[in-house]
Amino acid sequence: MNSDKVESGLNHAIVEFYEKLSSWEHAIVREQGISLSHAHTLEALGFHGAMRMKELAEKIGVTTGTLTVQIEKLVAAQLVERIPNAQDRRSILVGLTAEGQKLFQAHSDQxxxxxxxxxxxxxxxxxxxxxxxxxRMNRTF
Amino acid sequence: MNSDKVESGLNHAIVEFYEKLSSWEHAIVREQGISLSHAHTLEALGFHGAMRMKELAEKIGVTTGTLTVQIEKLVAAQLVERIPNAQDRRSILVGLTAEGQKLFQAHSDQxxxxxxxxxxxxxxxxxxxxxxxxxRMNRTF
DNA sequence: ACAAATAGTTTGAGAATCAAATTAAATTGG
DNA sequence: CCAATTTAATTTGATTCTCAAACTATTTGT
Incomplete structure (x- = not known):
């Protein structure tokens, strides 16, 4: 196979892979009665650990305003907790509660x-x- | 490296890859002034060609009701067209217009x-x- | 110490999504 | 062949999500 063909085939395959993963995630998450965006948030927190609102918002691609509302609900659901940040009192850390961890772990297992x-x-x-x-690809991203 | 480590490392790497692709997609799409869900729809149509509402809804993970509304907007934006299906008059095919194709191509190039x-x-x-x-992975999915 | 920048929250409006009811067409069983 | 059932899509009303912009609190830089 020539170089261009591999290059475009690879692109095609990656897009297809991404699309299938998306569908899978969508279906899995729905089964657990949790919205896709909430799942995305929990996944980011479980995967990377507690972080500041701004970092998290950037990671999941929403505004901080949107995230504030979302975190409010996750806190109410006892899946997430706010942790004061002594270093910089403007910011706070958000992280998973024990229950949030459990949910993340279950998802992770899937x-x-x-x-x-x-x-x-x-x-x-x-x-x-x-x-x-x-x-290597993740490092380049 | 032992087998379990590779196995879980691989999982970790795939999730990270997926997450990064998501962020990238989110940012790219926003730049084009189009919503993520609309982009997803256009991408599915560009990638797989015209298909019935039901197939498309399943592929992108929404109900057909949601899709009807969405397609309405994309038709209004002249990116998508409805194509009557002579074989089964209950269903219709939706596909990209020339302009929709152009947009898809631009995205595809990115x-x-x-x-x-x-x-x-x-x-x-x-x-x-x-x-x-x-x-191989895509085939197994 | 003051101005500017940064982190997060609040709010009001608009968009997206769902479930359920509805319409129309095709299929099936008798 | 026809009535009952199933299937595809649409409509609707309620709910949830998301954004942008205004706002508060804190930190940083000069």
Whole structure:
């Protein structure tokens, strides 16, 4: 296969992969009776740990105003807590509560199951190779 | 590295990849003054071609009621057209107009640029290998 | 110490989404 | 062949999400 074909095929495959992951996430999340945006927030917090409102808003792609409202609901649902930031009293940290962690872990397990399924027919070597590729791409992003 | 570590590392890397792609998409789309859900719809139509309302709704993860409203707007914006389906007059096909195609192409080009950037330091061989991995995963999905 | 910048919240309006009811067409079972 | 059922899409009303802009509190820079 020539170079251009691989390049555009790769793009196509990545878009398709992304689209399928999106659909999967959508369906999974709905099952748990939680909105996609809330799930996204919990996932970011579980994945990266507690962070400031502004960082989080940027990470999930909403304004801080939107995030304030969202966090309000997640706090009410006891999934998230606000942690005062002594260093800079303008800002606060938001992080998962124990219950939020549990929910995140359950979701994470489903992700793990999906990953295993997707790479079920991969050899150990292939899996390691793929991991390396993803890590390089993630670093470049 | 042992097998479990690769397995969970891979999961982690995939989630991170997905998250970063999401953020990227969010930012790119906003620049074009179009909502994320509309972009998602246009992307599905551009990627897979015209399809029935129900298929499309399922693909993008919304109810058909929501989709009807959304398509209404995209039709008004001249990006999408409704195509009667002679085979089954209950259903209709929706597809991109020429202008919709143009917008999709522009977006697609940005995706291509991103893909190129992400794999800039990959050798031809690595790129081909990665393509094969994605294709296998997409098939399993 | 004052002005400017930054973090977060509040608010009001508009957009997106859903579930349920509705319409229209196709399919199925008798 | 026809009535009943199923399927595809639309409409509607309520709810939720999101944004931009105004606002408060705190920090930073000069």
């Amino acid at each position: 992700h793990q199951a999906l990953t295993s399924e997707l790479t079920a027919d991969f050899s150990e070597e292939e899996r390691a190779l793929l991991l390396g590729f993803f890590e | 995706h291509q640029a991103l893909t190129s950037e992400l794999t800039a330091d990959f050798s031809e061989e690595e790129r081909a290998l990665l393509l094969g991995f994605f294709e």
